[in-house]
Amino acid sequence: MERAVYAEIGRIVGIPFGVANVYERFADQVAKIIPFELISIAHLDWERDQIKVMYGIGLETLGLSMGDTISLKDSIVAEIAHAKKAIRTDGLRYTGPLGRSLGASGLTSRIATPLIANDKVVGTLHLASRIPDAYGDLELARLEIVGNQIAGAIASEISVQKERDRARQLESLYSVAAVIAQPLSFKDKAQMIVDRLASITDADYVALRRVGEIPDDLELVASSNSGSLKFAATIHIPNATFLTRESFITGERFMINDYGVHPGAQQDLVAGGVQSMYFVPIKSGNRALGSISVASNSPNHFHDNHDGLIRAFSNEILSLLNSAEQEEKLLKSQESALESERQNTRVRDGLYRVSRIFAEVGDFNGKAKAALEILLNLASADWATLRVIKESEPGFHLAAAAGLAATASPPIALIAVDRIAKDKAFTEGALTVIDDYAAWPNATQYMIDIGMESLVFLPITMNERVVGVVSVVSKKKSGFGQKSVDLLASVADGLGNLLEISILQDKSDIAHKESQRLSEELSRSNQILEDGIITRTQELETARQLAFRGEKLAVIGQLSAGMAHDLRNPLGAIRNVTYLLKNELVTKGVFEGNAKLNTCIEIIDNQVNKSNQSITDLMDFAKLKEATLVETNLDVVLAQALETLSQRDDIDLLKNIEPNIQPVMADGEQLQRVFVNLANNAQEAMPDGGSLTIAAKNVNGTVQITFSDTGDGISQENLEKIFDPLFTTKVKGTGMGLAVCLEIVEGHAGTISVHRNAEPPGGTTFDVRIPAYN
Numbered sequence: 001m002e003r004a005v006y007a008e009i010g011r012i013v014g015i016p017f018g019v020a021n022v023y024e025r026f027a028d029q030v031a032k033i034i035p036f037e038l039i040s041i042a043h044l045d046w047e048r049d050q051i052k053v054m055y056g057i058g059l060e061t062l063g064l065s066m067g068d069t070i071s072l073k074d075s076i077v078a079e080i081a082h083a084k085k086a087i088r089t090d091g092l093r094y095t096g097p098l099g100r101s102l103g104a105s106g107l108t109s110r111i112a113t114p115l116i117a118n119d120k121v122v123g124t125l126h127l128a129s130r131i132p133d134a135y136g137d138l139e140l141a142r143l144e145i146v147g148n149q150i151a152g153a154i155a156s157e158i159s160v161q162k163e164r165d166r167a168r169q170l171e172s173l174y175s176v177a178a179v180i181a182q183p184l185s186f187k188d189k190a191q192m193i194v195d196r197l198a199s200i201t202d203a204d205y206v207a208l209r210r211v212g213e214i215p216d217d218l219e220l221v222a223s224s225n226s227g228s229l230k231f232a233a234t235i236h237i238p239n240a241t242f243l244t245r246e247s248f249i250t251g252e253r254f255m256i257n258d259y260g261v262h263p264g265a266q267q268d269l270v271a272g273g274v275q276s277m278y279f280v281p282i283k284s285g286n287r288a289l290g291s292i293s294v295a296s297n298s299p300n301h302f303h304d305n306h307d308g309l310i311r312a313f314s315n316e317i318l319s320l321l322n323s324a325e326q327e328e329k330l331l332k333s334q335e336s337a338l339e340s341e342r343q344n345t346r347v348r349d350g351l352y353r354v355s356r357i358f359a360e361v362g363d364f365n366g367k368a369k370a371a372l373e374i375l376l377n378l379a380s381a382d383w384a385t386l387r388v389i390k391e392s393e394p395g396f397h398l399a400a401a402a403g404l405a406a407t408a409s410p411p412i413a414l415i416a417v418d419r420i421a422k423d424k425a426f427t428e429g430a431l432t433v434i435d436d437y438a439a440w441p442n443a444t445q446y447m448i449d450i451g452m453e454s455l456v457f458l459p460i461t462m463n464e465r466v467v468g469v470v471s472v473v474s475k476k477k478s479g480f481g482q483k484s485v486d487l488l489a490s491v492a493d494g495l496g497n498l499l500e501i502s503i504l505q506d507k508s509d510i511a512h513k514e515s516q517r518l519s520e521e522l523s524r525s526n527q528i529l530e531d532g533i534i535t536r537t538q539e540l541e542t543a544r545q546l547a548f549r550g551e552k553l554a555v556i557g558q559l560s561a562g563m564a565h566d567l568r569n570p571l572g573a574i575r576n577v578t579y580l581l582k583n584e585l586v587t588k589g590v591f592e593g594n595a596k597l598n599t600c601i602e603i604i605d606n607q608v609n610k611s612n613q614s615i616t617d618l619m620d621f622a623k624l625k626e627a628t629l630v631e632t633n634l635d636v637v638l639a640q641a642l643e644t645l646s647q648r649d650d651i652d653l654l655k656n657i658e659p660n661i662q663p664v665m666a667d668g669e670q671l672q673r674v675f676v677n678l679a680n681n682a683q684e685a686m687p688d689g690g691s692l693t694i695a696a697k698n699v700n701g702t703v704q705i706t707f708s709d710t711g712d713g714i715s716q717e718n719l720e721k722i723f724d725p726l727f728t729t730k731v732k733g734t735g736m737g738l739a740v741c742l743e744i745v746e747g748h749a750g751t752i753s754v755h756r757n758a759e760p761p762g763g764t765t766f767d768v769r770i771p772a773y774n
Helices: 002-010 022-033 077-083 095-106 138-183 186-201 242-250 267-270 304-359 365-379 406-408 445-449 482-493 495-587 595-620 634-643 667-683 737-747
Strands: 040-043 050-057 069-071 111-117 120-129 207-212 217-225 235-237 255-256 278-285 288-296 383-390 393-402 432-433 454-464 465-474 630-632 651-657 664-665 688-700 702-709 749-756 764-771
Touching: 002 022, 040 138, 050 120, 069 278, 077 120, 111 138, 120 138, 120 288, 186 207, 186 288, 186 304, 217 288, 242 267, 242 278, 242 288, 242 595, 278 482, 278 688, 288 304, 288 432, 304 688, 365 383, 365 393, 365 465, 365 482, 393 406, 393 465, 454 482, 454 702, 465 482, 495 595, 595 634, 595 688, 630 667, 634 651, 634 664, 634 667, 634 688, 634 702, 664 667, 664 764, 667 688, 667 702, 667 764, 702 749, 737 749
Parallel strands: 651 688
Antiparallel strands: 040 050, 040 120, 050 069, 111 120, 207 217, 207 288, 217 235, 255 278, 278 288, 383 393, 383 465, 432 454, 454 465, 630 664, 688 702, 702 764, 749 764
16 A cells, blocks of 8 residues: 555646645545644745745644744754754754644654755655654654655745746836836825735835935835834934934845844834834935835745845836926926916906006095005905105105004004104115014004014105005014015005006096086985885885775674674574474485485585585684794694695695704694695695695795695786685685685794796695794
8 A cells, every 4th residue: 555655646746736736635645654633744945044834734733824934943944954854853842832832732743854856955744643652763764755755846836936926026027117107196106016016025014205395204105004003104214213224324225034123123113013124215326215115024024036126126116206206396397387477467466456446436545445455465464554645744644554453453644754764665665574573673562562573665656756655564473475575566566657647537536526416416316205205105005905904804803703693593493404304204205216305405404514614714714813832843733734634546645844844933733724724725726636745844044834736726816815815716615714824824923925836737836934943
């Protein structure tokens, strides 16, 4: 059987590892000649000083799984490799967590053999059992044979994997170059490159930084984070770790595979689990542009292949940063040109607006104040004044003031000559900017007390003579930058000629306005008289209509009590006689089979009921009690009203009740009566069926309830008197229902209105509005 096993293993290892479950089939064959409870095949990576578990059975007893890496410091692999043959390992000591797990597992019998290919140890094969002394020289010999059989296959697989990794790295570099060539934003490109670098290096963290506006600041541009590590938005190089500072000074990268215990490590990164770190400063000559940090939570993660790959990536990133820098310079140049154009536009706009103001008819002071408002807006200032000289009185006289500060604390009317003798703005026409008002020799305590911090004096000259000064004041220290001053000066320069023209124009306008004043005064008087006649006529007509309605309602109230007594007694007698007559006819057998007689009796009953309902409507209107107003939810009242509604089968009832209807102060019982009446009227308006839409919503401090039908609608003539008592368009109506609705709604300080629906299929809409309760 032993030869058959060796033969089968020879056949198995000839199969490509990626095609079939080679490791599982190999372990099955080994189990036939050597008993074990644990088998492990590991790849030895001398460059990284670690081993990687490629396959195993029973690994969970040691807290391992396939793909895990172990530092050579914590294993006995080095001793197995140096032995160059199968040896017993139960006498060798593991260190670290693996050693503790192995001691607790009970696997007391252990053997291992190095996997040698081309005179190089590429891995190890381990077997273990809980049976004491399970392995002797025979088992060691067999293990060495099967180890030699699989060593070549593993070496080939490792070589193929390295080629795959190399091809993958080249593909990533090509893809990075392609990313840089794409028409994407700098941040999008940076993020794509960082994601590729994290993938190709199997790193847990990658951070790309670039030098910000402050040369010593590294700002985070893009990052890839598979863990919980938080990247600082900005790193100030002088305050960074010794490693980072030295790397930027020397321009050299650093690669540390024991970062967790390195004295120069950044402690927050170590606390986040970083064990290996690769850092590359990105520089153009002696000028720093940025940096790339690649980190792993595994020790001994980086090797020479990573070094070349990350360097290649850093070159591509250098191209990206250079390109971004050039684009930003171009953008700043364009923005500078655009800002200059904006400044010119604002100057032209300010001059245009000022010229328009002085071109309009009006008093000089009003136009001057409007011009000052424009200057305040342009400079984002708080106070502005215009002072002019007068031949009749020396000094600079206040012509206009603008701004909230000037309104709250009005400026003095006159600045005397002795106060301005040393100020070149007033004496020589020199533009003056004062960034710290309190420190200015001519500052007044009054201006300091109201919070003024900086100001600009803008002289206005005519024929090289100062005729006025514009003062613009800010509550901010150094509140006027050079651009702002240039803008104000450009606008103020245009005021001189405009002021001269405006002053002459104002003198001419005064005479013209005086000639117009009397004519306009007479015209206004006539118009006032005419408007008064029209208004009084309308008031009288309204009063007449209200008086007529009041008289009509009073008559109805007076008549209703008498009608109730005078009509209901005869109607009661008619109903009783009809009842006795019907019983007598039934007793004598005359009623049975006599349809005509039966119809006559029913007609009498129906007419009596109709007459009683008319009397009831009149009584209800006359006895309508005062509403008891309490906080009420109209959507609830509306729902209760619809529950009592006798809905017809041929009419669709559509409800559109908005949520959060505001409460109102109302008599719920009275409004329920209004809603039922409007809903019944709508149904009666659709004898052939249709749809009734009832809606409720909050509108401008009221709650609006609408009833909209799809009937034939109401004529314009009838709309004007639809709420009048005793007016009806129904064959069987009394004309009191809508009159009662109006009285109830008005008793709630509300309104009720009606209109024809303009959109198909037509119909009528009643609109009830009750004030919301605040």
